[in-house]
Amino acid sequence: MSEKPQAAAEPQVAEEGSSGTAPAPAPRRGFLAGMGAIAAGGLAFLAPVWSGIRAALEPLERPPQDTDLVPVAKLAAVPDDGVPHKFRVVMDRVDAWNTHRQLPVGAVYLRRTGDSVEALNVVCPHAGCFVNVAADRSRFVCPCHKSSFDLSGAVNDPASPSPRDMDTLDVEIRDDEVWVRFQNFLPGRAEKEPVA
Amino acid sequence: MRLVLDWIDDRTGYRRLLRAALVEAIPGGAKWRYVWGSTLTFAVVVQFITGLALWASYSPNAQGAWESVYYIENVMAGGWLLRGIHHYMAHATMILLVLHLMQIVVAGAYKAPREVNFWFGLALLFIVLGLSLTGYLLPWDQQGYWATKVATSIASITPFVGPALQEALIGGADYGHLTLTRFFALHAGVLPGALIVLIAGHVFLFRRHGVTTGERPAGARDGGNPDGQFWPDQALRDAVACLAVMAAVLYLVIRTGGAPLGAPADASEPYAAARPEWYFMFLFQWLTYFPAETEILGAIVIPGLVVTLIALMPFAGRWRLGHRFNLGFTGTILAGVGLLTWLAYAQDRADPEFVAAQHRAEAAAERIVELARGPDGIPPSGALTLLRNDPLTQGPQLFADRCASCHSYDGHDGLGNELAEARTAADLKGFASREWLTGLLDPEQIATPRYFGGTDFARGRMVRMVQSRIAGFDAAQRDDLAKVVKALSAEAALPQQATLDEADRDEIAEGAALLASESIGCTECHEWRGAFEQSLGPVLTGFGSREWLTGFIGDASHPRFYGDSNDRMPAFGPDEILSEAEIGLLVGWLRGEW
Incomplete structure (x- = not known):
């Protein structure tokens, strides 16, 4: 019953006043009482509704995860063959209430030619699927909507639904290790924009 | 605007529905003493709103329940307020329920033709008690864990089905993941569902019979007072009462800093401060008077008889002195409950060991928050790991x-x-x-x-x-x-x-x-x-x-x-x-x- 005052529409108030079994209250007084009921009822729900919405939107307030470079593999472990190989990215990660040490948080493709290494995010920029290397190792192909990329990650088929090339990641060779800045990017748009 | 509303009304007939909801004749006019039912409905709606928001951040598992509640309480912006409102509104609901029940009994509103609605109300009381009991466990802290163990142990002494009942309820031989998933399903699914159905029935029957005006037959003029109707006179009073309930709850939340959260549940750590919520304390105290092997009397037989007598009040009320008997009976029960509650708290206060246990519990609760906030955070194995590896x-x-x-x-x-x-x-x-x-x-x-x-x-x-x-x-x-x-x-x-x-x-x-x-x-x-x-x-x-x-x-x-x-x-x-x-x-x- 208490929530009903909120649902009330003012035009009805005047009408009801005359159609009930009870004598009609003075229209002005009735209008004020109705307004008062709506105001008090609305105010009563303010705190729970506001704190509920705030809790639901809480993820937006959270600071972004840090995106420092992390070691992904020994350089020697990346075959020097110009073909992308998948490596797991393992790092510390805060997941809401848990702090994980050395948790596999995703994967990257590393492609080594001589001493230079390129890193690609495995996620398809179209709709976020995990892009595969084709069985013949000649190109990347996304298993979901058949986006096709060459081995450098560039879209190589005009029919590909992907709006941009696969996302490259910053790479550094430190001593004998490959370090990568592991980041995800918003899918479905032509420009590469990091996920906050 | 008018056109749009007309169109909607034509397709839905909402105006008729609204009129049916808002136009309710109130013999003798709107009164402050008719607000209790509405405040209860309000309390329930607030619990649904805050409960759903809490649900969106809560994780019912033995290594995540306390941790997610810790997160809501200490990390999430405004989470303490959300949880605080849910916690104290539950207390308010209990108080409002008792007031509502007392009013019904005093006014004789349980009498014909309102017997069925009286039973609906009683059923609602038990559903609310069930919601409190199941909700108490969900944070998975020492307090809720040990207090709920008492409740489920009592369930196991039920004749014939006790052990099976307990095992089904807690999802196995001992407390664990399944206890939480089951209690959560009860707390957020089964019981609220039943609550909605019963409230709908309760309100439907109430509208069918109208308010109970006391000794005057319905329709009689109350000292010249004209009849009123729900909208807007009674609605205004109801809304103001709901606002007052909310203000009281907010006052409690802010004064106490929100709902308490003890140290995480630990089956290997003694917890001498275990107590149920205050409205169950009388039962807790009551059980201390029953020596071994007779608990069944105190826990099941006698409470069962009392509830049966209350349920039969509409029939007892038909006798010449029936209403007086009902009044006396309810009064005695309430006085007994009050006395037991007072005794329970007085004895605890006077018991230095209990007081010390309470201090230890508070210290542990503070300590775990300190540890969880520390540089290592909460490991995937749960916050208990932090306490078990803590020298302090x-x-x-x-x-x-x-x-x-x-x-x-x-x-x-x-x-x-x-x-x-x-x-x-x-x-x-x-x-x-x-x-x-x-x-x-x-x-x-x-x-x-x-x-x-x-x-x-x-x-x-x-x-x-x-x-x-x-x-x-x-x-x-x-x-x-x-x-x-x-x-x-x-x-x-x-x-x-x-x-x-x-x-x-x-x-x-x-x-x-x-x-x-x-x-x-x-x-x-x-x-x-x-x-x-x-x-x-x-x-x-x-x-x-x-x-x-x-x-x-x-x-x-x-x-x-x-x-x-x-x-x-x-x-x-x-x-x-x-x-x-x-x-x-x-x-x-x-x-x-x-």
Whole structure:
């Protein structure tokens, strides 16, 4: 019953006043009482509704995860063959209430030619699927909507639904290790924009 | 606008529905005393709103329930307010329910033709009690865990089906993941669903019968007061009452800082402060009067009879004196409940052990939040891991358990319980600190129970040395001794003394040299940086350090320490009286490392 005052529409108030079994209250007084009921009822729900919405939107307030470079593999472990190989990215990660040490948080493709290494995010920029290397190792192909990329990650088929090339990641060779800045990017748009 | 509304009305007929909802004749006009039903509905709606929002962040599993509630309470912006409203509105609901019930009984509103609606109300009361009971467990803290264990244990004494009922309810032989998933399903699914259905029925029947005006037949004029109707007169009063309920709840939330959250549930830790919510305290107290084997009377038979009598009130009310009987009966029950509740709290307040347990519970609750906020965060194995590896939490308990039969800590047993008599071995508060060592080397103190007074060493060379040689020290020697104390204490590298040690670096270096000098003479018996004459006492190199203390507690009879002259100190390590981890926790606590 208490929530009903909120649902009330003012035009009805005047009408009801005359159609009930009870004598009609003075229209002005009735209008004020109705307004008062709506105001008090609305105010009563303010705190729970506001704190509920705030809790639901809480993820937006959270600071972004840090995106420092992390070691992904020994350089020697990346075959020097110009073909992308998948490596797991393992790092510390805060997941809401848990702090994980050395948790596999995703994967990257590393492609080594001589001493230079390129890193690609495995996620398809179209709709976020995990892009595969084709069985013949000649190109990347996304298993979901058949986006096709060459081995450098560039879209190589005009029919590909992907709006941009696969996302490259910053790479550094430190001593004998490959370090990568592991980041995800918003899918479905032509420009590469990091996920906050 | 008008056109759009007309169109919607044409397709939905909402105006008729609205009219039906809002136009309700109230004989004798709107009254403040008719607001209770509406405030209850309001409370339930608030619980649905806040409950859904909490649901979106809650994780019902044994390693995630407490942790997610901790997150809501301490990390999420405004989470404490959300949870606080849900918690205290549950209390408010209970109070409003009792007021509502009392009003019904006093006004005789249970009588024909409203019997069925009275039963709907009773069923609602039990659903709300069920919601409280299941909700109490969900944070998975010590309080909810142990209090709910009592409730499910009582369920197991139900005749015939008890054990099966308990096992189905908690999802197995013992509390775990399935207990939480089941209680959550009950709390957020089954019971709220039933609540909606029953409230709908309750309100439908209420609208069918109208408000109970008391002794006057419906339709009669109340002292010339005209009849009113729900909208807007009664609605205004209802809304203001709901606002007042919300204000009271917010006041409680802000005053208490939100709903309490104890330390995470731990089946291996005693929790003497376990109590149900205040509205179940009378039952808790009630059960203390039933000796073994008769609990079934107190827990099931008598409450069952009382509830049956209440349910039969509409029929009892038909007798000439029936209404009076009902009034008397309800009054007696309420007085009994009040008395039991008062007794329960009075006894707890007067019980020093309960008060101490409560303080420990509060300290543990604060400590776990400190740990969870620490740099390591909460590991995937859950927050309990943090407490189990915390020297500040585990140290005192281990000390009380394994050390306090001989040692004291600041005069108590480590947990703060006074000791009836002085312990035989040294008091270990501040072990290896400057203050502790100064006392040890004080001729007045060394032979007291605080140090060696109660041990074989009371007549040993160390005591004699201190009481003869040090007692005769001149001022210069006493200054040297103070430096030696600083140097020896610096060996321990106690965290609390780190700044002092750093500031007194020069004096410490001087003291380290003096320690081996002839005038001080420690190295006549003790090893110090490789120098000693006769290895009689414990080595002083690294005295009180983590490594030294770990070795000492492990085996005081080792030649590095007392050797053959060890008095009664057990070999905790080799004899496996304490595990390596436990010794580590004790050492950490004694050294103040946390």
